[in-house]
Amino acid sequence: MKFQDNEKIASIFETIADALEFLNENAFKIRAYRNAAESIRNLNESITEIYSKPNPKKIEGVGKDLEQKIKEYIQTQKVAYLDELLEKVPYTLFRLKDIRGLGPRTLYKMFEKYRVRTLEDIKKLVFENDELKDISLLEKSIKKIREGIQLYEEGQSRFPLGVAYPIAKDLVDRVYKIDNVKKVEIAGSVRRGKETVGDLDILICTKDFNSVSKALANLEHKQIIAMGDTKVSLLLSNNMQVDFRLVNEDSFASALQYFSGSKEHNVRLRDIAIKKGFKLNEYGLFEKDKKIETKTEEDIYNALGLCYIKPTLRENKGEIEACLANKLPNVVELGDIKGDLHVHTNYSDGLMSLEEVIQEAIKRNYDYIAITDHSVSSYVANGLSVERLYDQLNEIDKLKDKYKGKIHILAGSEVDIKQNGELDFNDNVLKDLDIVIASIHQGFANSKEINTKRIISAIENPYVNIIAHPTGRLIGQRAPYEIDIQKIAEYAAKHKTALEINSFYLRLDLNDEHARLAKNAGAKICINTDTHTKENLDYMIYGVLTAQRGWIEKSDCLNTLNYSQLKQFLKKH
DNA sequence: GCCGTTTTCGGCCCGACTGTTTTCAGTCG
Ligand SMILES: Nc1nc2c(ncn2[C@H]2C[C@H](O)[C@@H](COP(=O)(O)OP(=O)(O)OP(=O)(O)O)O2)c(=O)[nH]1
Ligand SMILES: [Mg+2]
Ligand SMILES: [Mg+2]
Ligand SMILES: [Zn+2]
Numbered sequence: 001m002k003f004q005d006n007e008k009i010a011s012i013f014e015t016i017a018d019a020l021e022f023l024n025e026n027a028f029k030i031r032a033y034r035n036a037a038e039s040i041r042n043l044n045e046s047i048t049e050i051y052s053k054p055n056p057k058k059i060e061g062v063g064k065d066l067e068q069k070i071k072e073y074i075q076t077q078k079v080a081y082l083d084e085l086l087e088k089v090p091y092t093l094f095r096l097k098d099i100r101g102l103g104p105r106t107l108y109k110m111f112e113k114y115r116v117r118t119l120e121d122i123k124k125l126v127f128e129n130d131e132l133k134d135i136s137l138l139e140k141s142i143k144k145i146r147e148g149i150q151l152y153e154e155g156q157s158r159f160p161l162g163v164a165y166p167i168a169k170d171l172v173d174r175v176y177k178i179d180n181v182k183k184v185e186i187a188g189s190v191r192r193g194k195e196t197v198g199d200l201d202i203l204i205c206t207k208d209f210n211s212v213s214k215a216l217a218n219l220e221h222k223q224i225i226a227m228g229d230t231k232v233s234l235l236l237s238n239n240m241q242v243d244f245r246l247v248n249e250d251s252f253a254s255a256l257q258y259f260s261g262s263k264e265h266n267v268r269l270r271d272i273a274i275k276k277g278f279k280l281n282e283y284g285l286f287e288k289d290k291k292i293e294t295k296t297e298e299d300i301y302n303a304l305g306l307c308y309i310k311p312t313l314r315e316n317k318g319e320i321e322a323c324l325a326n327k328l329p330n331v332v333e334l335g336d337i338k339g340d341l342h343v344h345t346n347y348s349d350g351l352m353s354l355e356e357v358i359q360e361a362i363k364r365n366y367d368y369i370a371i372t373d374h375s376v377s378s379y380v381a382n383g384l385s386v387e388r389l390y391d392q393l394n395e396i397d398k399l400k401d402k403y404k405g406k407i408h409i410l411a412g413s414e415v416d417i418k419q420n421g422e423l424d425f426n427d428n429v430l431k432d433l434d435i436v437i438a439s440i441h442q443g444f445a446n447s448k449e450i451n452t453k454r455i456i457s458a459i460e461n462p463y464v465n466i467i468a469h470p471t472g473r474l475i476g477q478r479a480p481y482e483i484d485i486q487k488i489a490e491y492a493a494k495h496k497t498a499l500e501i502n503s504f505y506l507r508l509d510l511n512d513e514h515a516r517l518a519k520n521a522g523a524k525i526c527i528n529t530d531t532h533t534k535e536n537l538d539y540m541i542y543g544v545l546t547a548q549r550g551w552i553e554k555s556d557c558l559n560t561l562n563y564s565q566l567k568q569f570l571k572k573h
Numbered sequence: 574g575c576c577g578t579t580t581t582c583g584g585c586c587c588g589a590c591t592g593t594t595t596t597c598a599g600t601c602g
Pocket of ligand 1: 187188189190194196197198199200201258259260261262263266267586602
C-alpha cells in the first residue's frame with residue numbers, strides 16, 4: 001500500500017459501488033466509482049497532498065461529484081453518502097457476492113423477500129429449502145449456491161505465482177497430449193506474472209472443439225464448473241480453478257490478447273478500437289464486419305496505433321499512455337541477468353555446499369555468483385560467527401582459483417540489521433568481504449520510523465551493497481513490517497546501495513509497486529534468489545517478472561552489469 | 574458519474590455459459 005489516504009478513499013468508493021450494485025443502480029454510475037477508486041490507487045502522490053495545493057491536478061475518472069466526496073473525506077474523515085447507503089443495505093451482505101454463483105441480483109432478492117443479512121441467514125435459506133420459487137431459484141440454482149458457499153467456507157483464496165505456475169505448466173503438457181490440439185498457452189494473471197493468481201487461464205488452439213472439450217473434462221478434477229462450446233472450467237482438488245478457452249487458429253492472437261488481460265487493460269484497448277472505428281474481441285479486430293488480419297498480438301497493438309506491450313505491463317497502470325508517448329520501458333529479461341548475488345550454502349541454512357553452488361551457477365551461464373550466508377545473530381539459520389566466516393573466506397579463496405576463467409565468485413555475507421540498527425559484523429570484518437547484504441530478520445514489530453531508520457543506517461554503511469527483502473513480507477503468511485519505502489529508496493540511490501527484488505515466490509520483495517517507486521527515486525535494483533536449495537536458483541524468473549511489472553529496465557539493475565562494472569558499483573563511490 | 578472538443582448529451586468492452594426463460598437475466602471471463 002503506497003498511500004494510506006488514497007487506499008482509504010479508494011475503498012470507500014468501492015464500497016459505494018458495491019452498495020449501488022446491490023441496489024440495482026445504473027451500471028455506468030457504478031463503474032464510475034470503480035474507475036475512480038482504481039485511478040486513485042494508482043496515483044504516485046498522496047491525494048491529501050494533491051488537494052492541499054491551490055491548483056490541484058486533475059485525477060482521471062474523478063469529476064465534480066467525486067472530487068467533492070474526496071474533499072469531504074479529507075476534511076471530516078468520512079463520506080456521508082456511504083453512511084446513508086450503509087443504513088439501507090448491510091455491508092456484510094453485499095460482500096457475499098464473493099461467493100461463486102451469488103451475485104448482487106440474487107442477494108438483493110434474498111434480502112427483499114427473506115430479509116437475509118448474514119451468511120448464516122443465507123445458509124439457512126438455501127440448505128433448508130430445495131427451491132425458492134418466488135425468487136426463481138429452483139433445484140439447480142440452489143445446488144450451485146450451496147457449492148459456492150462450501151468453497152467460500154473452505155477458504156477460497158489466491159495462490160502464489162510460484163505454486164500456480166508449475167501446476168499450469170503441467171496442465172499445458174497434459175493438454176498437448178490431447179488429439180487435435182495445435183497450440184496451448186498460459187494466459188491470465190499467470191502470464192502477466194502477478195504475485196498471486198486467482199485461477200489458471202489456459203488458451204487452446206484447435207479445430208475440433210467437441211472432442212477437445214470432452215478430453216478436458218476428463219482431466220483430473222473435483223468439479224466441472226462450466227462446460228460449453230468454447231470453454232471448460234474445472235475445479236481442481238486443491239480448490240484451484242482452471243479456465244480453458246478453445247479457439248481456432250484464425251483467432252489465436254486476439255484470443256491470447258483477450259485471455260491475458262488484464263481486464264482493465266482490455267477495456268482500454270477495446271475503447272481505443274471503438275474510437276478508431278474498429279471492434280476488438282477475442283475473435284479478432286474488425287472494421288465493420290470485415291476482419292483485419294492479425295497474426296500476432298503485436299499486429300493487434302500496431303493496428304490500434306500502439307506498440308507491442310509485454311504481458312507483465314498490461315495492467316492499465318500507465319502503459320498505454322507511455323506507449324503513446326513513446327516512453328514504454330524496455331524491461332529487463334531473464335537473459336539479462338548476469339549473476340545471483342544472494343545465495344546460502346550449508347555453512348548456514350542452505351542445503352548446497354559451496355562448490356555445488358558454484359557449479360550450479362556455471363550451469364546457468366552466470367558470470368558471477370555471490371556467497372552470502374547468514375551472520376551470527378541469525379542463530380535459527382545457523383548464522384556464521386566471525387571465525388567461521390573467515391574459514392569460509394579461506395575456502396572461497398581456493399575456489400576462486402580453481403574456477404578462474406569460468407566464473408567470478410564474490411565472498412559475502414547477509415548481515416543482520418539488529419534491533420538498534422547496528423550491523424551484526426563490524427566494519428573491520430565487512431571491509432574484508434567482496435559484497436555485503438544487509439537485512440532485517442528480527443524486530444518486525446517496531447514502528448515505521450524505527451524500521452526505516454534501521455534500514456537507512458545500513459544503507460549509509462560504507463560496506464553495505466544491497467538491502468535484501470526490504471519489507472519482510474511473506475505472501476499469505478506475514479504482513480510486511482512498516483517502512484517508508486520512498487525515503488529508503490532515496491537514501492539507497494544517494495549511497496549506491498541497491499534494493500533487492502527477492503525472487504523467492506513467497507517474498508517477491510520488493511514487490512512490483514515498490515520496485516517501480518524505487519526506480520523512480522533513482523535506486524538500483526538487484527534481482528536475487530536468496531537460494532537455499534538447488535531448485536531455488538531457478539526462481540529467478542519470478543523476480544524478473546516482478547521487476548518487469550515494476551517497469552524495471554536492464555539499466556536499472558545491479559546484476560545485469562558485467563563483472564567489472566559490478567565491482568565498480570560495489571565500491572560505493 | 575465521467576468524458577469529449579466535428580459531442581455539454583449520449584455513449585460507456587464484449588462475449589460465454591447456465592437456468593428457467595418461451596426470449597432473457599444473471600453471473601462470470
Ligand atoms: N474484455 C474483457 N476481458 C476480461 C474480462 N474479465 C476477464 N477478462 C479477461 C482478461 C483476464 O486476464 C482473463 C482471465 O480472467 P480472470 O478472471 O481469470 O482474471 P486474471 O487471470 O487476470 O486475474 P486472476 O488472478 O485470475 O484474478 O480474461 C472482462 O470483463 N472484459
Ligand atoms: Mg485468472
Ligand atoms: Mg479465469
Ligand atoms: Zn538470505
